[in-house]
Amino acid sequence: MSMTRQDPLAFVAEEIEDLKAKHLYRPLRVMSSQQGPTVTLDGREVISLSSNDYLGLTHHPRLRQAALEAVREFGVGSGAVRTIAGTMSLHEALEAELAEFKGTAAVLTFQSGFTANTGVIPTITGEADLIVSDALNHASIIDGMRLSKAPRKVFPHKDVEALREILRGAAEDGRPDGSGPYRSILVVTDGVFSMDGDIAPLPGIVEAAEAYGAAVFVDDAHASGVLGRNGRGSVDHFGLHGRVAIQVGTLSKAVGVLGGYVAGSEALRELLIQRARPFLFSTSHPPAVVAACREAIRVMEEEPQLIERLWSSTKRFKAELTRLGFDTGRSETPITPIIVGESEAAIRFSNRLFEEGVFATSGVYPTVALDQARLRTIVTAALTDEHLDRALEAFAVGGRELGLVAG
Ligand code: PMP
Numbered sequence: 001m002s003m004t005r006q007d008p009l010a011f012v013a014e015e016i017e018d019l020k021a022k023h024l025y026r027p028l029r030v031m032s033s034q035q036g037p038t039v040t041l042d043g044r045e046v047i048s049l050s051s052n053d054y055l056g057l058t059h060h061p062r063l064r065q066a067a068l069e070a071v072r073e074f075g076v077g078s079g080a081v082r083t084i085a086g087t088m089s090l091h092e093a094l095e096a097e098l099a100e101f102k103g104t105a106a107v108l109t110f111q112s113g114f115t116a117n118t119g120v121i122p123t124i125t126g127e128a129d130l131i132v133s134d135a136l137n138h139a140s141i142i143d144g145m146r147l148s149k150a151p152r153k154v155f156p157h158k159d160v161e162a163l164r165e166i167l168r169g170a171a172e173d174g175r176p177d178g179s180g181p182y183r184s185i186l187v188v189t190d191g192v193f194s195m196d197g198d199i200a201p202l203p204g205i206v207e208a209a210e211a212y213g214a215a216v217f218v219d220d221a222h223a224s225g226v227l228g229r230n231g232r233g234s235v236d237h238f239g240l241h242g243r244v245a246i247q248v249g250t251l252s253k254a255v256g257v258l259g260g261y262v263a264g265s266e267a268l269r270e271l272l273i274q275r276a277r278p279f280l281f282s283t284s285h286p287p288a289v290v291a292a293c294r295e296a297i298r299v300m301e302e303e304p305q306l307i308e309r310l311w312s313s314t315k316r317f318k319a320e321l322t323r324l325g326f327d328t329g330r331s332e333t334p335i336t337p338i339i340v341g342e343s344e345a346a347i348r349f350s351n352r353l354f355e356e357g358v359f360a361t362s363g364v365y366p367t368v369a370l371d372q373a374r375l376r377t378i379v380t381a382a383l384t385d386e387h388l389d390r391a392l393e394a395f396a397v398g399g400r401e402l403g404l405v406a407g
Pocket residue numbers: 112113114115117138140190192194219221222250251252253258259260
């Protein structure tokens with residue numbers, strides 16, 4: 001008897017074909033240069049509007065030097081999970097400096113912003129708690145909530161009144177099984193929303209949370225290095241120090257290196273060290289990464305011209321895009337989406353710009369809603385006026401050709 005062997009994973013290739021048919025497939029472009037205002041992608045030099053390198057720190061000489069010195073002194077790896085043998089004096093120093101920078105009692109670092117969220121949320125919430133989350137929160141917050149046993153409610157994006165309603169109901173009714181009040185309620189929001197570049201209404205969220213005894217958790221991945229004094233983040237931007245219990249930040253975007261951190265109370269840090277799974281079960285940062293992050297904080301304090309340049313370029317770029325007739329959505333930060341609608345149009349526009357020497361990646365479903373496909377641009381402090389002019393010219397040409405703006 002002969003049996004035809006069938007591939008049990010045949011659906012994998014079928015899914016890829018399906019994505020391609022729907023214009024939702026995005027090949028990786030390979031960068032053979034360092035990150036920066038111009039990069040070599042697939043062998044071609046282009047102006048980059050697609051990194052999160054807001055301050056240009058990925059290639060800053062001081063960070064490079066700090067990393068090299070750390071390699072010479074401490075080697076290339078930490079060798080273990082931090083609770084076993086992987087906590088180095090460098091890790092402790094970075095956390096103390098970050099706490100000082102953020103104005104919080106303590107900080108604990110994680111391997112990435114993603115693992116910070118998936119580490120902290122299930123650690124501090126359980127069956128007896130409630131999580132209340134903005135509808136457009138980042139994937140890592142959503143995954144963190146999925147790993148938690150806590151029930152959750154979602155409020156429409158930035159809708160403080162709807163949030164208040166949920167909090168009022170939760171405070172009045174208590175747990176759905178009638179077993180009494182929630183142990184705690186955690187309101188979770190991005191500080192800056194990563195696809196639209198809009199800022200959370202943090203003062204309203206904090207007031208609503210305070211009215212019902214809830215704690216506020218803000219994920220400042222895209223606010224770190226961008227908002228607040230010297231890039232201290234959204235809490236500093238709104239003057240809400242002491243009123244937001246937990247701030248998550250990333251070291252992978254404006255800070256230019258890699259990592260995430262949780263800033264809050266000493267007790268929070270202690271509990272995360274004992275319980276947060278990415279902290280307990282995954283190796284800590286290598287010395288070069290930690291040393292470069294430490295230097296980045298110094299650079300942010302000592303070179304405020306970088307953040308000033310980031311914002312002046314952002315304002316000019318946005319104004320010019322609007323003048324050309326593009327829809328830049330509700331952006332208030334250096335993340336500027338150019339909304340084109342269909343995913344196919346976004347991919348074609350991105351490809352056309354690439355031909356013109358400009359790299360602006362498309363954001364398509366499931367990262368954004370099906371009819372909200374866009375190019376997602378980020379202006380960085382490293383881009384010169386000439387880079388920006390050339391990029392805008394390419395947008396004008398491509399936009400007219402594809403009928404996105406009036407000719
Ligand atoms: N939170 C938000 C809001 C983000 O945009 C991102 C990155 N896209 C992360 C967390 C994850 O940060 P990291 O890249 O450091 O893992």
